[in-house]
Amino acid sequence: MIKFENVLKQYPDGTHAVKNLNFEIREGEFFVLIGPSGCGKTTTLKLINRLHELSSGYIYINGKKISEYDIHELRWNIGYVLQQIALFPHMTIEENIAVVPELKNWGKDTIRKRVYELLEMVGLEPDTYRSRKPKELSGGQQQRIGVIRALAADPNIILMDEPFSALDPISREKLQDDLLQLKKTIKKTIVFVTHDIQEALKLGDRICVMQAGKIVQIGTPREITMNPANNFVKEFIGEQKPVLPLNSSVENVLTQLPEEAASLNPQVTIPASLTIEQVLKELSQHDVLAVEKEGNFVGVVSRQSVIQYLAESSPERGEQNG
Numbered sequence: 001m002i003k004f005e006n007v008l009k010q011y012p013d014g015t016h017a018v019k020n021l022n023f024e025i026r027e028g029e030f031f032v033l034i035g036p037s038g039c040g041k042t043t044t045l046k047l048i049n050r051l052h053e054l055s056s057g058y059i060y061i062n063g064k065k066i067s068e069y070d071i072h073e074l075r076w077n078i079g080y081v082l083q084q085i086a087l088f089p090h091m092t093i094e095e096n097i098a099v100v101p102e103l104k105n106w107g108k109d110t111i112r113k114r115v116y117e118l119l120e121m122v123g124l125e126p127d128t129y130r131s132r133k134p135k136e137l138s139g140g141q142q143q144r145i146g147v148i149r150a151l152a153a154d155p156n157i158i159l160m161d162e163p164f165s166a167l168d169p170i171s172r173e174k175l176q177d178d179l180l181q182l183k184k185t186i187k188k189t190i191v192f193v194t195h196d197i198q199e200a201l202k203l204g205d206r207i208c209v210m211q212a213g214k215i216v217q218i219g220t221p222r223e224i225t226m227n228p229a230n231n232f233v234k235e236f237i238g239e240q241k242p243v244l245p246l247n248s249s250v251e252n253v254l255t256q257l258p259e260e261a262a263s264l265n266p267q268v269t270i271p272a273s274l275t276i277e278q279v280l281k282e283l284s285q286h287d288v289l290a291v292e293k294e295g296n297f298v299g300v301v302s303r304q305s306v307i308q309y310l311a312e313s314s315p316e317r318g319e320q321n322g
Contacts, residue, residue: 004044007021017052019214035216036211039212039213045159050075061074077153078156083162083165085143093133093145096134122144122182139171143167144175157190197237205251206218249273268286268289270282
């Protein structure tokens with residue numbers, strides 16, 4: 001879906017923002033970029049939609065270099081959510097959401113229908129909120145509008161640059177939960193920047209840890225937490241006392257290679273999109289479940305693997321590793 005090939009960004013003063021980036025983001029994946037301030041994570045994000053231009057190397061979207069796309073077409077087809085919510089203050093909520101669909105010449109009825117659909121998706125009653133101005137909404141509500149505005153023209157890719165970091169803890173957690181729910185329904189490729197390891201572990205399918213413009217480790221929340229690549233990752237994780245939550249993907253607790261899994265005789269098949277909390281309910285009735293992703297059998301999950309996962313992810317374990 002998105003491929004970085006020997007990507008370098010150098011500023012005129014000789015400073016390297018990022019150097020030699022080589023990685024791929026899969027279609028439909030929630031990919032998190034994380035690291036301390038100044039590590040290059042936001043620069044990496046902005047290279048995708050050409051808010052920053054490459055110094056060398058290539059970025060491909062669906063096999064085509066981003067330099068070969070018309071820049072307006074590229075950006076219209078990539079949703080973008082900022083920390084600074086950046087809603088247009090003089091416009092209504094409906095007008096804010098409609099900006100890109102109007103640029104793409106959607107019809108008025110289609111836009112109105114899309115606005116209603118998106119407001120309902122994030123729990124804001126359309127007839128109540130569509131005519132309000134941004135200043136009439138809370139910070140959390142404004143950020144919900146920022147998220148659905150990025151979804152308005154139905155882009156395949158959503159870029160999110162620390163979108164919740166300015167919010168209070170309660171609003172932040174609620175929006176994280178909303179985003180997890182949206183993730184199951186919208187099936188988009190999401191690239192998400194954060195400096196908060198708890199947020200990364202909660203939301204990410206895979207996490208890319210960066211330091212000084214370079215990639216240190218890429219892996220699932222479980223891989224990053226249980227097998228840090230070096231002391232930098234270990235200390236970065238340990239400082240945060242990570243707890244991998246029950247709303248993590250069931251893919252974190254898969255056991256057995258697919259070719260070996262038949263010996264466990266799973267009786268029920270579940271989708272890989274389920275969370276561990278949802279799987280626990282299924283495991284109250286079945287000892288072993290087969291897991292399927294995009295029509296392919298990817299492994300099994302058992303009561304034993306879930307128990308082991310929860311034990312390894314406990315706060316006490318995180319404190320010992322810190």
